Amino acid sequence: LTDFRIHLNAMSSVKKTIAVISGKGGVGKSMITSMLAVTMQRLGYKTAILDADLTGPSIPKMFGLKEKAMQSDFGIIPVLSKTKIKIMSINLLLENETDPVVWRGPLIAKTVQQFWTDVVWDEVDYMFIDMPPGTGDVPLTVFQSIPIDGIIIVTSPQELVSMIVSKSVRMAEIMNIPIVGIVENMSYVVCPKCKEPYYLFGKSHIDEIALKHHLEVLAKVPVDSSFTSACDRGLVELASDDNFAPIVE
Amino acid sequence: LTDFRIHLNAMSSVKKTIAVISGKGGVGKSMITSMLAVTMQRLGYKTAILDADLTGPSIPKMFGLKEKAMQSDFGIIPVLSKTKIKIMSINLLLENETDPVVWRGPLIAKTVQQFWTDVVWDEVDYMFIDMPPGTGDVPLTVFQSIPIDGIIIVTSPQELVSMIVSKSVRMAEIMNIPIVGIVENMSYVVCPKCKEPYYLFGKSHIDEIALKHHLEVLAKVPVDSSFTSACDRGLVELASDDNFAPIVE
Numbered sequence A, B: 001l002t003d004f005r006i007h008l009n010a011m012s013s014v015k016k017t018i019a020v021i022s023g024k025g026g027v028g029k030s031m032i033t034s035m036l037a038v039t040m041q042r043l044g045y046k047t048a049i050l051d052a053d054l055t056g057p058s059i060p061k062m063f064g065l066k067e068k069a070m071q072s073d074f075g076i077i078p079v080l081s082k083t084k085i086k087i088m089s090i091n092l093l094l095e096n097e098t099d100p101v102v103w104r105g106p107l108i109a110k111t112v113q114q115f116w117t118d119v120v121w122d123e124v125d126y127m128f129i130d131m132p133p134g135t136g137d138v139p140l141t142v143f144q145s146i147p148i149d150g151i152i153i154v155t156s157p158q159e160l161v162s163m164i165v166s167k168s169v170r171m172a173e174i175m176n177i178p179i180v181g182i183v184e185n186m187s188y189v190v191c192p193k194c195k196e197p198y199y200l201f202g203k204s205h206i207d208e209i210a211l212k213h214h215l216e217v218l219a220k221v222p223v224d225s226s227f228t229s230a231c232d233r234g235l236v237e238l239a240s241d242d243n244f245a246p247i248v249e
């Protein structure tokens, strides 16, 4: 099985890779990936993010990264965030961020593989991989192109959660990758005035769905406009991690 | 231009067709389409819904329709909702609702055209068309297959609204169809306890975006779990139309 492992750059060492998947775009997968990395980094782990979401590369924007990645003799150097998280994303390589590349499955997988082999990931404890959204062919080909140690599923209550979890479980089984657990995003909001929580779409069924698949619900993240503005302003590293700290086993 | 009009069934008469579009799935396009029809019907207009969203046909479920559509000598008879709205959807025709048809653009357009020509739309004042989500080829081919008098754009603040509105405006221009206006869905929630409105993703920019494109914001619909449960239980016709009544010109 280690033959399957696509070889890291000679100068790299990555202990654990966690892929973050979602049923479709817009459920907050990139925000959750960023917050997982931010939280781990605050706890002292050397953290990295590999932005494999090539059609919607929002990681650099959330971290307010202004510079492009540099090339060295050993390979491409990831860009460091304000709190020293190592980040690689297509937006850090292309000159013009609105480059009209048509990203198809095989090209996405090939590019993500190059992010793994050609980037110098110097001493990383945890690498979070922001996957292309969906549970179909595109994320599947990415799973086949780099070694993944665990999967986190991001769900949002207004989608068909049970179907998305079933599809994700099947995808993880096909690839023989363990599922770390489920993060439910945007299921409730806390009224800033009276602090009352309100379940936006009614009580969610995530606990029953998780139980049915023997999965753990790692966190339930409320809709919080401070997250939105932090992400919009490139300041995700200032956001509160109350919801995320418990995920760290 | 009337030659372009795909001919209605001989027994049909439809005064106005309004297509409801969205940037992507999950922003509440089908719920908004249903509520527009419900509100018009309550005001005394003879209303119909043509469910052109073949990959996600949720209209019958929202109306709690249990029966299948019947065939007559004149054509297919639409199913009547509890308040007599005439409805046609692929789910009302296929025996097995989980039929694994792969819906591609040309097949969607052809099927929607048949909904227009082969269904007896007997005396309809307003027909709302639940379009396939997106602003790309698939909805474009549907626009080319049946006559549309106006477009309503449904947006949700956590997507790239300005890009979606620009793409929708371009699509409407290509097809030479006027845009009735924009409905912003799920941008705020009213706390059930203290009645304080809370902007989930921060203050939205929909008014500026609408102004820039000379469009009207027809309504701003809050996230309200009573909508979700009404839709889930097939009782959308019982939902409150406070937000929707003003849209009726």
Ligand SMILES: Nc1ncnc2c1ncn2[C@@H]1O[C@H](COP(=O)(O)OP(=O)(O)O)[C@@H](O)[C@H]1O
Residues within 6 Å of the ligand: A022, A024, A025, A026, A027, A028, A029, A030, A031, A032, A056, A058, A133, A185, A186, A221, A222, A223, A224, A225, A226, A227, A228, A229, A231, A232, B158, B159, B200, B201
């Ligand atoms: N819990 C949350 N509260 C408030 N805003 C959120 C939350 N999760 C995501 N967002 C916002 O929603 C938008 C979409 O999130 P993103 O992570 O880019 O989704 P995805 O990667 O699934 O497409 C972003 O503007 C983000 O800041």
Ligand SMILES: Nc1ncnc2c1ncn2[C@@H]1O[C@H](COP(=O)(O)OP(=O)(O)O)[C@@H](O)[C@H]1O
Residues within 6 Å of the ligand: A158, A159, A200, A201, B022, B024, B025, B026, B027, B028, B029, B030, B031, B032, B056, B058, B133, B185, B186, B221, B222, B223, B224, B225, B226, B227, B228, B229, B231, B232
């Ligand atoms: N304003 C709202 N408040 C609460 N739930 C909503 C609202 N709008 C949509 N929903 C719910 O969100 C889900 C997705 O809505 P739907 O209309 O099917 O989206 P789309 O047609 O854009 O895919 C449904 O369960 C629906 O009941």
Ligand SMILES: [Zn+2]
Residues within 6 Å of the ligand: A191, A192, A193, A194, A195, A196, B191, B192, B193, B194, B195, B196
């Ligand atoms: Zn309150």
